[in-house]
Amino acid sequence: MSERINHRAFTERLMSAEQAAAFVKPGMTVAMSGFTGAGYPKAVPGALAKLIAAEHDAGGEFKINVLTGASTAPELDGVLARAEGMNLRLPYMSDPDLRRRINDGDMEYMDIHLSHVAQHAWFGFYGKIDLAIVEVAGITADGELIPSTSVGNNKTWLEMADHVILEVNKQQSAALEGMHDLYYGTALPPHRKPIELTTPRDRIGQKYLDIDVRKVVAVVETDAPDRLSPFAPVDETSERIADHLLSFLDYEIRQGRLSEKLLPLQSGVGNIANAVLAGLARGGYKGLTAYTEVIQDGMLELIKDGTIDFASATSFSLSTEGVEEFNKNIDRYRDRILLRPQEISNHPEIIRRLGCIALNGMIEADIYGNVNSTNVLGSKVMNGIGGSGDFARNGYLSVFMSPSTAKGGKISGIVPFASHVDHTEHDTMILITEQGLADLRGHSPKQRAQLVIDNCAHSDYKALLQDYFDRACSQSYGKHTPHLLGEALSWHQRFEQTGDMRPAS
Numbered sequence: 001m002s003e004r005i006n007h008r009a010f011t012e013r014l015m016s017a018e019q020a021a022a023f024v025k026p027g028m029t030v031a032m033s034g035f036t037g038a039g040y041p042k043a044v045p046g047a048l049a050k051l052i053a054a055e056h057d058a059g060g061e062f063k064i065n066v067l068t069g070a071s072t073a074p075e076l077d078g079v080l081a082r083a084e085g086m087n088l089r090l091p092y093m094s095d096p097d098l099r100r101r102i103n104d105g106d107m108e109y110m111d112i113h114l115s116h117v118a119q120h121a122w123f124g125f126y127g128k129i130d131l132a133i134v135e136v137a138g139i140t141a142d143g144e145l146i147p148s149t150s151v152g153n154n155k156t157w158l159e160m161a162d163h164v165i166l167e168v169n170k171q172q173s174a175a176l177e178g179m180h181d182l183y184y185g186t187a188l189p190p191h192r193k194p195i196e197l198t199t200p201r202d203r204i205g206q207k208y209l210d211i212d213v214r215k216v217v218a219v220v221e222t223d224a225p226d227r228l229s230p231f232a233p234v235d236e237t238s239e240r241i242a243d244h245l246l247s248f249l250d251y252e253i254r255q256g257r258l259s260e261k262l263l264p265l266q267s268g269v270g271n272i273a274n275a276v277l278a279g280l281a282r283g284g285y286k287g288l289t290a291y292t293e294v295i296q297d298g299m300l301e302l303i304k305d306g307t308i309d310f311a312s313a314t315s316f317s318l319s320t321e322g323v324e325e326f327n328k329n330i331d332r333y334r335d336r337i338l339l340r341p342q343e344i345s346n347h348p349e350i351i352r353r354l355g356c357i358a359l360n361g362m363i364e365a366d367i368y369g370n371v372n373s374t375n376v377l378g379s380k381v382m383n384g385i386g387g388s389g390d391f392a393r394n395g396y397l398s399v400f401m402s403p404s405t406a407k408g409g410k411i412s413g414i415v416p417f418a419s420h421v422d423h424t425e426h427d428t429m430i431l432i433t434e435q436g437l438a439d440l441r442g443h444s445p446k447q448r449a450q451l452v453i454d455n456c457a458h459s460d461y462k463a464l465l466q467d468y469f470d471r472a473c474s475q476s477y478g479k480h481t482p483h484l485l486g487e488a489l490s491w492h493q494r495f496e497q498t499g500d501m502r503p504a505s
Ligand code: 0RQ
Pocket: 036, 070, 092, 114, 267, 268, 269, 270, 271, 272, 273, 293, 294, 360, 361, 362, 363, 364, 373, 374, 376, 377, 382, 383, 384, 385, 386, 387, 388, 402, 403, 406, 407, 411, 412, 413
């Protein structure tokens, strides 16, 4: 038996990544593991990319549809994008080569709420899933799968796919065993039952993933780390954003709306969200919980110093240093972290019940609070909506954060009209930039606009926004959400034409 494979039926199927990749045929829909750079297959996609490139060199056509949990890494999205091997990719992604292909119009990309993916697959919206390629940390003597550093949609992929390729990665810590909670109680409407999870700590499922061994066509052993990009160092801008958030939370506690334990935190991906988590350590909180998608470096720090007592997620998203820290002190983290399928970590029913505090980054917001999380200048996708919509719509509080400007001040993060809307004004309660915080709760559109302009806009753009808003208030067709339609997107147009949202004068 191999070190991590303790069941004969699986060792019998051991083969090289090249042999396993040969099971993938053009036109297939292939579902892969992987969520924010963790737990993705490390070897088969690379071998597949070589097969694809060879086929293209020979004048043939070889493209597949790729479904994942969320973003993966260069060894999956990067190699397949460079080989021009994907017709369609869903959902969230962050690989630069993949992003380029999508934005060049060479392939299709579907950006979907992360909680929707598994159920849409079950509803049949994505057609048949031919093959699943899933990384696991080991296979037990009973033939069950020990999940890796992310769970994502793996349960669904293993159940739905006609055939399965397993990558068993011995570099993933053996101590991951027991850190997962796999819920098998989901059903299709109208047969759904309540999901009985009432605190982030609750275990409602099993430790291992089930697998029908008859579907397993290949098992590949790997020994490679998750590869994650480092976060930008915490700078003054993100520290100021964190400070505004902390003052706001203190205010909520003083008002009696939140207790000192707050409510379960959700924190998005990206530099700002990570820096804000680091800032929470300064807040002096103890014994908080998180019900979120990803455990990033900032959250690991909070668990380490006792700020967070328990975190439920679907994946890790750690830098190399974060992975080292986790592996070195895994005993400290083992009883404080549970990884669940993303349909549970992001489930609207649970998020609403727990009352999560949703903290997410954004690209831009407009004066009324519509938030663009995904498309620069309304057309160029950055990463995708991820789970931000699952949490913003259903959380107790929805907070969106961003520096007030981007690209050296040439772009304003607060605009007259968002060039793409992921979260409507109805889903946005709090907007924060380094300039300040706008608490939009209980305010009408015009009141919200004034708060956003006063509190969040950068000084280079404040007067311009005020001028737009004032003229809209007097000239708009309707006076409920005043807009000048011919001008509403003119800032984005100006940037396209001149490289700066500010007028030349
Ligand atoms: O670009 O890297 O080329 O410099 O966007 O911006 O300010 O470093 O912020 O890393 O926190 O990311 C919305 C992308 C913010 C992220 C987004 C450019 C900026 C920079 C990154 P460069 P920052 P962050 C749960 C939650 C959606 C998914 C989500 C995100 C780069 O938060 O992907 O929330 N959110 N999931 O220059 C042009 C603007 C810009 C802009 C920023 N207005 N115009 N470029 N940038 N604002 C987790 C999961 O779902 C898995």
